[in-house]
Amino acid sequence: MPTILVIDDERSMREFLSIMLEKEGYKVMAVDNGNDALKFIRKSRDPETGSGHGFDLIITDIKMPKVGGIDILKESMSLNPNTPVIMITAFASTDVAVEAMKLGAYDYITKPFKVDEIKIIIKNALERKSLLDENISLKKELKAWHQFPDIIGKSEKIQKVFELIQKVASGKSTVLITGESGTGKELVARAIHNNSNRKDNSFVSISCSAIPETLLESELFGHQKGAFTGADSDKKGLFEIADGGTFFLDEVSEAPISIQAKLLRVLQEKEFKRVGGVKDIKVDVRVIAATNKNLHDLITDGRFREDLYYRLNVIPIELPPLRERREDISLIASHFINKYNSMNKKNIKGIRPEAMEKLEKYIWRGNIRELENVIERAVLLETTDNIQIESLPDEIKNYISEPLKTISDIPSDSLNLEDFLSKLEKDIITNALKKTRGVKTKAAELLKMSFRSFRYKLEKYNIENDKG
Incomplete structure (x- = not known):
């Protein structure tokens, strides 16, 4: 429902316009002076951007004491130039109305006016406003689409991700992307790189779970000739290859504790040593890490360093499932x-x-x-x-959504809350195991629990299961 601000110091005109517009289905706010009108316009500006106002149309008399229609027009145009302003004028002030048109007024109507005439002008003005707003929205979507061609969506949640990528792309701070498996974490990392000042340099990625611990250190930091059996020559690590660019550490939660200490040093000091090397190697690399695990749980379990977590989580981006x-x-x-x-x-x-x-x-x-x-x-x-x-x-x-069973009324003979919650928890854990075909690790992930906590619940409720 469009909202229209009516400003006129003449009570009969103000009431007539309000009644007529409300009958047409519009929401109307009417004020009798320009000072109050300016307060309402400024008060309703967008709190995030500090611009715009909440009115879809303004109808104002031109001649009013102290603050006139031209002042209202100028303020509205400065805050939201897409909002049409219709000026009301007497025959004697048409020169001022023409001046208002030059300043950006949508139209002016002279007193006395025909009701059908003003209805058409208002309808056309609101249609124009709607088209302008839609055009701005489409331009924003198109801009995001061109900037992030591999990330597709128009939902509010993914648009917020687009906005966050735009804000952080030009910086140097580390980024931690979280989200379930398959949500597009590497695509977001690439989008950040491609929209940054590093876009002409390397984007290097590695999955910390895909490489054995014995080889991971060499892959990340390189090695010197003779550092270990098979090291027949010097080898650059991925951090060196990524110098000047972006390094994407996928599944960082799977990095062994020994590697985590070395990653922390790179993030803090921007330098490292190759395996078997004694020389510090300086690098300029922006690190983007990703995980589908709850790092807080891993910290509690002693499987992830808390200091590394804070170094990585400077800019968190959570991807919605x-x-x-x-x-x-x-x-x-x-x-x-x-x-x-x-x-x-x-x-x-x-x-x-x-x-x-x-x-x-x-x-x-x-x-x-x-x-x-x-x-x-x-x-x-x-x-x-x-x-x-x-x-x-x-x-x-064959999928049928299964809503969780809830209890809305307490039975007349009372309710043992502890027993009820225990039974509900046991049922949920049992259903999670069924959905994951008995694989405990996947069931724990489905319920967003650490595996240690999940295993404790299995023992607590004596839930038998053979698979890991």
Whole structure:
């Protein structure tokens, strides 16, 4: 519902406009002087940007004591030039009305005026405001799309991620990206690099879980000839290769404690020694780390250094799981359809509404990576122009969301709260094990618990399970 500010020192005119506009379905605020109008305009400005105001249209008389319509127009234009201002004038003041038009007023109407005429002017002014606002919004989305072409979405949560990337890209501080597996942490790291002053230099990445501890130190820091069996020549580490650029440490939670100490030194001193070396090597590297684990739990368990955590977590970016941005699923799915159409020389045009409904309701534990796999499979299997339900995996076709059972009323014969909560907790843990086919580590991740805490709960409730 558009909000209109009416300013007129003549009571009858003010009341007439208010009644007429409210009957048309608009929300109206009416004031009898320019001073109060300026206060309302300034008070309703955007608290974050310090600009704009909350009115969609302003209708003001030109001639009022002390603060007139021209003053109102100038203030409104300075705060929000897209908000139309309609001036009301008597025949004797048309010269002032023309001046107002030059200053940016949308239109002016002369007293006495026809009701139908002002209704049309107001309708057109609000339509113009709506188009301008929509144009600004589209430009912002398009700008973000071009800046981050591999990160797709229009949801509020992903737009906040876009905004954060834009703010931090030009800095040097370390970034810690958190989020479930498959949410696109490396894409965000690359977006930060590609929008930074380091974009023309190397983006180097490593997964700390993919390389054995015995080799990880050499990969990160390099080694000198003869440092260990097989070290037949000097080798630069990835930190040296990334000098001047960005180094992405994926799954940093899996780095052994011995390596964590060396990472801390690089972050603090910007230098390190190669394995078997004695010389300090200086580097200029921006470090971006990522994890799908709860580092606080790992710190408590003694598996992650607290001082390293604070060095990494200067700028935290948390990526939402796909189930929390369901409005993005259709856009992401379309992107993958285009990708796998091209790879497989197919011509799938889209997804049937009933199939899309299934995709949007599914829980997506593997997030975007899982959605990509589903679309790749569907593109290959589909024989029509659009993906049908039949081309989706059984777990998606047959998925039914399971709302948690809650208790809203206390039974008349009382309730043992401790027993009730214990039973509820046991049921949730049992269901988590079922969903992960008995794999304890995955069940603990699903419930966002440390494995130590999860194992304690299994013993507490005597839940039998064979898988790790």
